[in-house]
Amino acid sequence: MFNDIYFLFLFLPVLLIVVRNITCRLQKAVLVTSSIALYIVSAGTKGLVSVLTIAVNYLFHLMITKYRHKKALLAAAVILDGGLLAAAKISGFMPLGISFIIFQLISFQIDMREDRTGPWDYLMITMFFPKVIMGPIIRARDMLEALRRSGTESLVRPARIEEGLKLYTCGLFLKCVLADNLATLWHSINVSGVLGITAGTAWLGAFTYSLELYFDFWGYSLMAVAVGRMFGFSLPANFNEPYSAVSVGDFWRRWHITLGQWFRDYVYIPLGGKRCGNVRCFFNLLAVWLLTALWHGISVNFLIWGLYLFVFIALERFTFFGEISRIPVLRNVYLIFVIVISWMIFAIDSPGELWIYIKCLFGVYESDASVSSLQFMRYVRTYWYLILTGLVFASPLPAYVYRRISDKKPAIVLFLCMLGISVFFMVHNSNNVFMYYSF
Amino acid sequence: MAELKNRKNDNTEKNGRQGTGSAYTVSVCVFIILFWLLRLIAYSGIAEGLSFEGIGKQVSDGLERISGLIRDDSNQDSGNTGTGEAADVPDSDDELTGRGDDAGEATDEQTKDSGDAGADDDTDVVNSGGEVTGSGEDEGARAADGEITGGGVDAGTAAAGDENVSGESGAADNNETEDPEKKVAEFVTVDDTYFDDALFIGDSRMMGVYDYCGWENATFLCDNGYSIYGFGEGKQVDCQNTGVKTRPETMLKENDFGKVYLMIGTNDCPFGDYNAFRKNYGYLVKLIKYTEPDAVIYLISNLRMSKSGVENNKSRGFDNERMDRLNEIIAQFADDERLFYLDINGLFTDEEGYLREEYTFDGFHLYAGEYIQIGDYLRSHAVRYDSPEENR
Numbered sequence: 103m104f105n106d107i108y109f110l111f112l113f114l115p116v117l118l119i120v121v122r123n124i125t126c127r128l129q130k131a132v133l134v135t136s137s138i139a140l141y142i143v144s145a146g147t148k149g150l151v152s153v154l155t156i157a158v159n160y161l162f163h164l165m166i167t168k169y170r171h172k173k174a175l176l177a178a179a180v181i182l183d184g185g186l187l188a189a190a191k192i193s194g195f196m197p198l199g200i201s202f203i204i205f206q207l208i209s210f211q212i213d214m215r216e217d218r219t220g221p222w223d224y225l226m227i228t229m230f231f232p233k234v235i236m237g238p239i240i241r242a243r244d245m246l247e248a249l250r251r252s253g254t255e256s257l258v259r260p261a262r263i264e265e266g267l268k269l270y271t272c273g274l275f276l277k278c279v280l281a282d283n284l285a286t287l288w289h290s291i292n293v294s295g296v297l298g299i300t301a302g303t304a305w306l307g308a309f310t311y312s313l314e315l316y317f318d319f320w321g322y323s324l325m326a327v328a329v330g331r332m333f334g335f336s337l338p339a340n341f342n343e344p345y346s347a348v349s350v351g352d353f354w355r356r357w358h359i360t361l362g363q364w365f366r367d368y369v370y371i372p373l374g375g376k377r378c379g380n381v382r383c384f385f386n387l388l389a390v391w392l393l394t395a396l397w398h399g400i401s402v403n404f405l406i407w408g409l410y411l412f413v414f415i416a417l418e419r420f421t422f423f424g425e426i427s428r429i430p431v432l433r434n435v436y437l438i439f440v441i442v443i444s445w446m447i448f449a450i451d452s453p454g455e456l457w458i459y460i461k462c463l464f465g466v467y468e469s470d471a472s473v474s475s476l477q478f479m480r481y482v483r484t485y486w487y488l489i490l491t492g493l494v495f496a497s498p499l500p501a502y503v504y505r506r507i508s509d510k511k512p513a514i515v516l517f518l519c520m521l522g523i524s525v526f527f528m529v530h531n532s533n534n535v536f537m538y539y540s541f
Numbered sequence: 542m543a544e545l546k547n548r549k550n551d552n553t554e555k556n557g558r559q560g561t562g563s564a565y566t567v568s569v570c571v572f573i574i575l576f577w578l579l580r581l582i583a584y585s586g587i588a589e590g591l592s593f594e595g596i597g598k599q600v601s602d603g604l605e606r607i608s609g610l611i612r613d614d615s616n617q618d619s620g621n622t623g624t625g626e627a628a629d630v631p632d633s634d635d636e637l638t639g640r641g642d643d644a645g646e647a648t649d650e651q652t653k654d655s656g657d658a659g660a661d662d663d664t665d666v667v668n669s670g671g672e673v674t675g676s677g678e679d680e681g682a683r684a685a686d687g688e689i690t691g692g693g694v695d696a697g698t699a700a701a702g703d704e705n706v707s708g709e710s711g712a713a714d715n716n717e718t719e720d721p722e723k724k725v726a727e728f729v730t731v732d733d734t735y736f737d738d739a740l741f742i743g744d745s746r747m748m749g750v751y752d753y754c755g756w757e758n759a760t761f762l763c764d765n766g767y768s769i770y771g772f773g774e775g776k777q778v779d780c781q782n783t784g785v786k787t788r789p790e791t792m793l794k795e796n797d798f799g800k801v802y803l804m805i806g807t808n809d810c811p812f813g814d815y816n817a818f819r820k821n822y823g824y825l826v827k828l829i830k831y832t833e834p835d836a837v838i839y840l841i842s843n844l845r846m847s848k849s850g851v852e853n854n855k856s857r858g859f860d861n862e863r864m865d866r867l868n869e870i871i872a873q874f875a876d877d878e879r880l881f882y883l884d885i886n887g888l889f890t891d892e893e894g895y896l897r898e899e900y901t902f903d904g905f906h907l908y909a910g911e912y913i914q915i916g917d918y919l920r921s922h923a924v925r926y927d928s929p930e931e932n933r
Contacts, residue, residue: 111577294908514564522572
């Protein structure tokens with residue numbers, strides 16, 4: 103969506119102009135209508151299932167806020183939504199963004215069980231187009247204030263558009279220039295298969311995939327925040343320099359922040375969190391990571407991935423591993439090593455191939471194919487500048503530079519260059535969907 | 542980063558139009574207007590260079606470049622090589638059609654003629670493994686043991702529905718088919734030292750051969766997306782061994798090769814211009830023959846795609862029918878003395894003629910392990926002449 107020419111150069115400007123020029127009372131209606139239309143266009147007929155789910159959830163919301171048996175009705179709504187998500191994952195019938203939509207609905211039902219919300223506000227919270235497909239998952243109350251103001255004041259203002267466009271440009275650059283071009287290396291490895299790589303190529307692939315996933319999802323999230331900003335909403339950030347984290351636990355507090363907060367608020371804390379002793383805390387963490395794994399997909403590799411991360415987080419929480427976070431350099435090496443391997447488990451869905459890949463990483467696999475020793479150097483020659491740029495963008499430097507220069511007029515030239523390059527690649531690589539579209 | 546932006550945004554909003562004001566918004570608006578204007582111009586055909594005809598012209602320009610180079614060489618070398626007439630580029634459709642050829646822009650009727658010709662040729666096929674007969678090509682299921690039939694060698698079973706590659710096709714037939722004294726070349730199995738003086742030219746699939754067949758002793762000039770069209774317009778290609786970009790003509794002029802392998806054409810599918818492909822491929826063959834008069838030239842078929850590969854890429858102009866047409870054109874250049882067509886599709890296709898899904902990730906390229914089969918096939922389908930003169 104965000105990396106589509108027609109969205110950026112047609113839908114978005116037209117909608118901004120329309121919302122800017124209509125009476126305030128109609129703003130929500132226009133945004134809701136356009137959000138639903140855009141979702142249906144993007145999701146196709148499968149999207150009707152999502153729309154129906156959202157409608158049924160509103161009926162539940164009306165009942166929960168009206169009748170006395172709140173807990174029973176709330177439990178029924180949560181079970182229904184959870185069951186639907188599980189069924190979608192198991193059957194493979196996955197309407198676009200269903201994982202995010204369901205989690206948003208559950209969050210809404212729990213948060214707003216005491217406060218009835220009007221249909222327009224409800225639809226804005228659940229279907230607002232910048233966030234419906236890939237998040238961020240918001241807390242309903244974060245949007246309500248802006249929604250209340252929308253009846254009396256214009257949501258779209260020049261200063262908001264200006265800031266939103268700058269952020270959007272950064273997000274587009276991350277997605278179209280960095281993520282999409284880094285993706286070709288991982289694609290090449292997939293094309294040759296795990297039998298066709300050397301240890302060097304395996305590490306290169308693992309690093310580039312780690313960067314690609316980050317820039318892909320971060321770029322989307324940044325564009326979601328940017329578009330939200332243009333329409334007067336402050337959507338939460340999903341990333342906070344995760345690769346600068348000092349431990350695996352810290353990494354997951356900086357990566358896909360809104361999903362982590364969802365599990366914290368609606369699973370971990372209700373189960374008792376860390377207040378009921380180490381044993382209980384251990385199992386609470388296990389529950390959270392198993393659910394996180396299942397949220398990503400019901401397959402063996404996601405299960406291994408969740409357990410793998412759980413092991414390191416538990417080690418950090420309960421053993422001396424936690425001390426690593428105090429040792430500079432070592433903590434970075436440890437984090438990158440653990441996380442990069444975790445992304446390989448995330449990316450390779452066949453356990454057999456995953457095992458071979460892991461063996462390739464450690465140089466203990468001998469392929470039947472005579473893999474050219476120069477293959478690795480060719481990849482380095484082709485991708486070194488992208489990897490270098492990626493490492494710079496994965497550091498805290500871009501945010502620092504943005505803070506320092508984004509308000510300066512000369513920076514406009516930089517933003518325009520970034521936009522031009524991004525649009526070039528957007529047109530050139532028109533088939534690259536966002537990686538989290540499949541969730 | 543976004544959190545920081547939000548904090549800053551709030552300040553900006555409170556303080557009114559500070560910082561860049563709406564300058565970036567205005568710039569983006571101008572950008573959007575320019576974008577749509579350019580797009581309108583591109584689609585309206587005002588810019589001829591963006592149209593299909595423009596591409597055709599570019600190809601012609603490229604051909605002129607190559608043909609000039611060959612003419613220069615032929616003037617210099619004709620006394621030595623005596624191969625001035627063995628260039629063998631079919632010049633026109635009429636000429637091809639006159640020989641019952643089904644390549645290029647053949648009509649249904651022409652194709653039918655070709656099929657008939659192919660059927661007639663069946664009687665001429667010599668079934669002894671590894672023997673080049675110069676007769677027509679057989680069609681259908683056939684063993685892969687080096688049976689050379691009219692300029693083509695089928696690997697494994699031919700794909701169902703494959704059109705026959707005309708046995709009389711290619712200019713080689715002009716002067717070879719009637720020759721009772723024609724030499725018979727035999728395919729032999731060779732070891733890897735055979736490839737010491739080999740040049741491999743091709744696209745991403747040839748890169749797979751480089752990566753996984755273990756022939757770092759050979760020279761590989763190949764790149765992702767390389768095409769006959771790219772050759773025509775003078776695109777530079779990576780020499781995989783050195784990482785230096787160069788053109789085939791430069792590589793051929795500056796080095797001596799005993800064998801040249803071509804596996805190229807897949808990326809020409811979307812153009813759909815068979816005449817341009819035939820001419821350009823012909824110039825590449827001609828270029829090799831003039832610059833490497835002693836070399837054996839192997840023309841390897843382009844791989845057919847898997848069913849999912851076709852489904853996912855048909856809208857981009859890739860399908861097996863087009864691939865077959867290109868392969869038919871390539872096969873016509875074989876003369877069974879110096880130029881051999883090697884059809885490797887039978888190694889990898891299923892009973893419907895599609896590349897087997899288990900061999901590929903994206904429908905186009907083979908997994909690393911499968912390239913071993915190509916390596917084995919090429920090792921067992923090599924021609925070894927006792928002296929270079931025999932190649933002529």
